[in-house]
Amino acid sequence: MSDGVQLAQEAGSRDPAVGLRAVRALRELAERLEKLQVEHARTLGWSWQEIAVCLGVSRQAVHKKHGGGRRILTKER
Numbered sequence: 768m769s770d771g772v773q774l775a776q777e778a779g780s781r782d783p784a785v786g787l788r789a790v791r792a793l794r795e796l797a798e799r800l801e802k803l804q805v806e807h808a809r810t811l812g813w814s815w816q817e818i819a820v821c822l823g824v825s826r827q828a829v830h831k832k833h834g835g836g837r838r839i840l841t842k843e844r
Contacts, residue, residue: 771796805833 774796777789801822808818815834819826 802833805829809833 774789774793777785778793780786780789805818808821814826815830816826818833819829822829
């Protein structure tokens with residue numbers, strides 16, 4: 768059984784400790800997958816708006832969450 772399937776089953780557990788741990792693990796997995804896919808889309812030239820539409824959020828929200836660290840450094844005069 769794959770880890771994803773097992774986590775999904777555990778998320779429905781009648782034991783809250785098991786269910787909540789699984790929910791946390793699924794949330795962390797989803798965050799890692801989102802980061803990877805956003806980076807991939809940007810590498811392919813996608814706009815923040817295109818990414819936002821696919822994620823069902825605003826352009827500002829996706830840029831705020833994933834846009835850091837892509838600033839162009841310039842020399843001060």
